[in-house]
Amino acid sequence: MxxxxxxxxxxxxxxxxxxxxxxxxxxxxxxSAHLKVAEVHRRARQIDGxxxxxxxxxxxxxxARLRLVKHVHVEHRHRHYARIREHHGHHLxxxxxxxxxxxxxxxxxxxxxxxARRTKxxxxxHCMEFFGQxxxxxxxxxxxxxxxxxxS
Amino acid sequence: MxxxxxxxxxxxxxxxxxxxxxxxxxxxxxxSAHLKVAEVHRRARQIDGxxxxxxxxxxxxxxARLRLVKHVHVEHRHRHYARIREHHGHHLxxxxxxxxxxxxxxxxxxxxxxxARRTKxxxxxHCMEFFGQxxxxxxxxxxxxxxxxxxS
DNA sequence: TTCAAGCTGAGAAATATTCTCACTTGAGTC
DNA sequence: GACTCAAGTGAGAATATTTCTCAGCTTGAA
Ligand SMILES: [Zn+2]
Ligand SMILES: [Zn+2]
Ligand SMILES: [Zn+2]
Ligand SMILES: [Zn+2]
Numbered sequence: 360m361x362x363x364x365x366x367x368x369x370x371x372x373x374x375x376x377x378x379x380x381x382x383x384x385x386x387x388x389x390x391s392a393h394l395k396v397a398e399v400h401r402r403a404r405q406i407d408g409x410x411x412x413x414x415x416x417x418x419x420x421x422x423a424r425l426r427l428v429k430h431v432h433v434e435h436r437h438r439h440y441a442r443i444r445e446h447h448g449h450h451l452x453x454x455x456x457x458x459x460x461x462x463x464x465x466x467x468x469x470x471x472x473x474x475a476r477r478t479k480x481x482x483x484x485h486c487m488e489f490f491g492q493x494x495x496x497x498x499x500x501x502x503x504x505x506x507x508x509x510x511s
Numbered sequence: 512m513x514x515x516x517x518x519x520x521x522x523x524x525x526x527x528x529x530x531x532x533x534x535x536x537x538x539x540x541x542x543s544a545h546l547k548v549a550e551v552h553r554r555a556r557q558i559d560g561x562x563x564x565x566x567x568x569x570x571x572x573x574x575a576r577l578r579l580v581k582h583v584h585v586e587h588r589h590r591h592y593a594r595i596r597e598h599h600g601h602h603l604x605x606x607x608x609x610x611x612x613x614x615x616x617x618x619x620x621x622x623x624x625x626x627a628r629r630t631k632x633x634x635x636x637h638c639m640e641f642f643g644q645x646x647x648x649x650x651x652x653x654x655x656x657x658x659x660x661x662x663s
Numbered sequence: 664t665t666c667a668a669g670c671t672g673a674g675a676a677a678t679a680t681t682c683t684c685a686c687t688t689g690a691g692t693c
Numbered sequence: 694g695a696c697t698c699a700a701g702t703g704a705g706a707a708t709a710t711t712t713c714t715c716a717g718c719t720t721g722a723a
Binding site: 375 | 711
Binding site: 522527528529530547548549564565568569588589590 | 678679680681682688689690
């Protein structure tokens with residue numbers, strides 16, 4: 360999302376484009392892996408040393424509300440986020456290096472309808488994720504720091 | 512899963528069927544909603560007052576390893592589990608009362624193959640969940656304690 | 664420049680989960 | 694039943710993550 364469009368989106372809700380938010384956005388723009396909040400914070404500080412952890416939490420929550428990021432359900436104790444670029448995006452996640460590939464052709468409409476009919480639920484949404492090993496991690500199984508990324 | 516089959520499954524791994532585990536299993540057998548660990552603990556204590564919280568955590572982890580329960584990705588701060596009955600089960604979750612309906616016809620094989628081809632990932636698994644309102648909660652939107660269940 | 668929300672960072676607080684350890688128990692063997 | 698011992702336990706401490714609080718700072722508009 361271009362920065363001016365974002366500024367507009369924030370403005371529409373009476374929100375400001377602040378130092379901290381800019382730093383976090385730069386961090387997200389520079390990676391294609393999912394990150395835990397503490398890691399976003401660490402990287403944001405390299406851009407602007409004054410950014411506080413609480414603000415990163417607040418910003419990630421805001422970005423999730425604006426649908427610019429999304430939880431990834433890796434089985435860690437902490438929350439991981441990945442960027443969203445596509446409108447109705449789902450994620451394919453590499454268990455080795457954290458690389459995230461997005462796709463939007465989830466083809467779940469038919470399943471949704473069938474389930475709704477069968478269960479009498481009003482279905483309001485779904486989450487779907489795939490996980491595995493990316494090409495790079497598959498070819499280099501010994502190293503667990505592919506792409507120079509540490510665990511995060 | 513009948514109790515003797517479970518005893519056998521535990522035995523095969525050198526594990527025991529203990530008081531705490533039995534209490535947790537009874538709790539799970541008695542509900543069709545997803546539960547957070549603290550709630551499983553509360554209910555287990557009604558069956559056997561000596562059950563400790565740590566044991567419930569350990570038991571849920573064990574049951575997840577045995578594929579008898581599974582995480583549900585509700586957006587709370589704590590972990591929720593739901594029973595698994597079907598072999599390759601996915602969950603449809605009611606946001607109102609926590610009711611979980613299981614289904615296994617996920618029809619993702621084709622999508623999996625297409626994604627693998629396109630991204631060069633080796634795909635090792637997926638998670639998929641649907642959420643919405645069950646019939647009962649849809650008809651009674653004012654109350655948030657449908658089925659006498661409190662938040663958990 | 665001035666102003667008023669909106670935001671901020673720091674640290675405290677709340678909450679969830681894991682760990683530790685001395686004691687207990689389940690289940691096999693006699 | 695009594696004996697054995699590894700597996701399991703409960704209590705509470707420890708750890709980790711996330712949220713809250715609040716006095717002061719910033720952003721964006723006038
Ligand atoms: Zn990888
Ligand atoms: Zn979808
Ligand atoms: Zn319901
Ligand atoms: Zn499936």
